[in-house]
Amino acid sequence: MIAYIIRRLLYGVLILIGVNIFTFVLFFAVNTPDDMARLSIGGQRISQDAIEKWKVERGYDKPLFYNTTAPGVQKVTDTIFYQRSVPLLKLDFGLSDNGRDIGREISTRMWPSLALALPTFILGLYASIAFALMLVFFRATRLDFWGVVLCVVLLSISGLFYIIAGQWVFSKTLRLVPYSGYAGGLDMIKFLALPVVVAVISRLGAEARFYRTLFLEEIGKDYVRTARAKGLTENVVLFRHVLRNAMLPILTGTVSALPLLFMGSLIAESFFGIPGLGSYTIDAINAQDFSIVRAMVFLGSVLYIIGLILADISYTLADPRVRFE
Numbered sequence: 404m405i406a407y408i409i410r411r412l413l414y415g416v417l418i419l420i421g422v423n424i425f426t427f428v429l430f431f432a433v434n435t436p437d438d439m440a441r442l443s444i445g446g447q448r449i450s451q452d453a454i455e456k457w458k459v460e461r462g463y464d465k466p467l468f469y470n471t472t473a474p475g476v477q478k479v480t481d482t483i484f485y486q487r488s489v490p491l492l493k494l495d496f497g498l499s500d501n502g503r504d505i506g507r508e509i510s511t512r513m514w515p516s517l518a519l520a521l522p523t524f525i526l527g528l529y530a531s532i533a534f535a536l537m538l539v540f541f542r543a544t545r546l547d548f549w550g551v552v553l554c555v556v557l558l559s560i561s562g563l564f565y566i567i568a569g570q571w572v573f574s575k576t577l578r579l580v581p582y583s584g585y586a587g588g589l590d591m592i593k594f595l596a597l598p599v600v601v602a603v604i605s606r607l608g609a610e611a612r613f614y615r616t617l618f619l620e621e622i623g624k625d626y627v628r629t630a631r632a633k634g635l636t637e638n639v640v641l642f643r644h645v646l647r648n649a650m651l652p653i654l655t656g657t658v659s660a661l662p663l664l665f666m667g668s669l670i671a672e673s674f675f676g677i678p679g680l681g682s683y684t685i686d687a688i689n690a691q692d693f694s695i696v697r698a699m700v701f702l703g704s705v706l707y708i709i710g711l712i713l714a715d716i717s718y719t720l721a722d723p724r725v726r727f728e
Contacts, residue, residue, distance in 0.1 A: 468484050
């Protein structure tokens with residue numbers, strides 16, 4: 404098990420290096436440092452001197468990967484890639500193109516993201532599993548049929564519709580919750596209530612349908628027929644046996660998604676005005692701030708790899724038969 408985890412960590416480091424290089428190349432294939440300077444300063448008719456000054460102040464006046472004019476090892480170290488992307492491997496996010504500390508912004512904004520993502524994750528998981536179990540308990544009935552129809556309808560509608568409809572009904576018409584914004588302390592509840600409800604409803608259709616398929620597959624297995632033959636009630640069979648044996652595929656998605664909760668929601672945070680990492684990333688994309696974009700992409704890759712390793716470890720806790728050589 405330890406050897407497997409070490410192997411996965413080494414693979415993860417290689418993936419992170421590849422993501423770092425690919426993000427760097429992709430961004431500069433679209434925008435040159437001159438283009439970034441024009442977007443940052445504003446306008447296309449700015450002088451070349453202003454562009455060069457902007458590049459010097461932010462370290463974009465150097466070559467991308469190899470500096471032919473520098474002596475010795477500085478040919479590699481005195482480059483944009485080495486000075487602005489290599490430190491990411493030490494989780495040193497550096498400064499944004501407007502001079503703000505990215506690490507401090509991340510540490511500040513991750514709490515609003517967690518305040519939204521954590522209740523959404525827990526309530527959404529509970530609601531999806533409970534709804535799927537109800538459909539399986541009443542399988543082959545009208546309730547099951549219309550429940551599946553509802554799931555298909557829910558997953559066929561864009562998440563933007565739920566956000567706009569929720570804001571119009573609960574904020575503009577009924578005036579039950581604020582339209583958008585965020586506050587600390589207990590006041591955050593009134594600002595997060597609508598985004599959480601909207602997020603839970605938008606994910607209910609797809610997840611409940613998936614869990615229903617898992618539970619129906621388990622119900623047809625031999626151990627379920629054996630349990631029924633021993634006289635166990637349907638409730639005991641469903642909740643004690645079927646749910647427990649279906650936990651492996653459920654753990655695949657839930658455990659691996661836990662670290663990504665720190666990244667927040669790109670769409671929900673932007674529409675509801677929540678100052679989390681999701682809206683931070685969207686603002687950086689709109690502003691063409693490469694430093695923030697590459698930092699958030701790299702952070703997302705780190706969290707995703709951590710989530711996959713946690714999912715692999717959780718297999719052994721859920722099913723002792725699973726072992727890694």
